[in-house]
Amino acid sequence: MNISTGSMENFYPYLWNPEPYSKMDLPVPIGFDSGGKLVVYDLTQSPHLLIAGVPGFGKSNFLHVLIHSLLPKALVAVIDPKRLEFAYLKNHCALARNEVEGLAMVKSLNKEMERRIDVLEAAGVEKIQQYKGEMPFIVLVIDEVAEIEDEETIHYIDRIVRLARAVGISVVAATQRPSKKLKIFKDDTRDMFLARLCYQMADEISSRMVLGEQCPQAAYLPEVKGRGIFKAGLTIQEVQSMCLYLKDAKKMLKGTESVVSDFAEFCTVKRLPPR
Ligand SMILES: Nc1ncnc2c1ncn2[C@@H]1O[C@H](COP(=O)(O)OP(=O)(O)O)[C@@H](O)[C@H]1O
Numbered sequence: 500m501n502i503s504t505g506s507m508e509n510f511y512p513y514l515w516n517p518e519p520y521s522k523m524d525l526p527v528p529i530g531f532d533s534g535g536k537l538v539v540y541d542l543t544q545s546p547h548l549l550i551a552g553v554p555g556f557g558k559s560n561f562l563h564v565l566i567h568s569l570l571p572k573a574l575v576a577v578i579d580p581k582r583l584e585f586a587y588l589k590n591h592c593a594l595a596r597n598e599v600e601g602l603a604m605v606k607s608l609n610k611e612m613e614r615r616i617d618v619l620e621a622a623g624v625e626k627i628q629q630y631k632g633e634m635p636f637i638v639l640v641i642d643e644v645a646e647i648e649d650e651e652t653i654h655y656i657d658r659i660v661r662l663a664r665a666v667g668i669s670v671v672a673a674t675q676r677p678s679k680k681l682k683i684f685k686d687d688t689r690d691m692f693l694a695r696l697c698y699q700m701a702d703e704i705s706s707r708m709v710l711g712e713q714c715p716q717a718a719y720l721p722e723v724k725g726r727g728i729f730k731a732g733l734t735i736q737e738v739q740s741m742c743l744y745l746k747d748a749k750k751m752l753k754g755t756e757s758v759v760s761d762f763a764e765f766c767t768v769k770r771l772p773p774r
């Protein structure tokens with residue numbers, strides 16, 4: 500794979516029309532390739548996506564793009580350890596902004612995963628796409644996943660990554676530290692993230708860690724925000740992700756109906772009764 504030498508466009512505003520991709524379960528606009536063609540990926544294919552890159556090059560921006568493109572089709576749960584960026588989504592996603600909320604969320608999602616496995620088994624089908632009943636896709640988005648230190652939380656995320664594929668639950672995790680120390684990606688859990696989107700990396704080692712031994716290129720990407728390398732299966736290509744500024748993201752949600760309340764409540768710690 501070659502890195503572009505400046506022929507690629509450096510900026511694309513968020514502009515998303517899912518219509519041509521109606522055959523996909525969860526189409527996500529990854530970015531534009533060197534020919535100016537939009538790369539769209541069906542998240543249910545992998546079904547987990549890892550996003551990496553040094554700070555300031557577009558990980559969180561991409562998560563906003565991903566969430567906005569998924570919202571009409573999936574229930575979205577967000578763990579946001581920084582507690583600021585995703586607050587505006589509180590009426591549209593389930594939100595966890597501290598360790599206690601994060602643990603409650605991943606516990607609930609595990610419960611839902613177990614329930615779904617039983618339902619599919621009883622229906623005699625192997626995956627959600629064959630199931631005829633009501634079962635919306637769920638996407639768990641985790642920004643700065645390396646910030647999560649609680650063992651129990653990590654255990655539940657690990658289970659979801661391993662077991663949730665067939666039942667329509669995907670994990671999208673972003674990190675600036677893909678180092679081997681990162682607990683939830685140790686051993687084979689890490690290999691379950693079959694799709695990777697890697698923005699600017701500090702060095703070849705980090706690039707290889709995310710994209711594979713053959714791929715040091717993320718260390719040599721031009722210093723353009725939103726420029727990354729996308730790898731899914733055998734396909735690997737340079738992309739320029741769309742830019743979605745927060746003020747525009749907020750505007751886009753204004754006036755849209757919130758349908759998330761039951762799901763959000765399910766993912767939240769129940770308030771303790773007063774003593
Ligand atoms: N795809 C993009 N195109 C243009 N500018 C971008 C893009 N992604 C991010 N930016 C700019 O870079 C800034 C930092 O991006 P951010 O997503 O917060 O980085 P990270 O989460 O990797 O630290 C954003 O506020 C935005 O101004």
Ligand SMILES: [Mg+2]
Pocket residue numbers: 558559560642
């Ligand atoms: Mg960020």
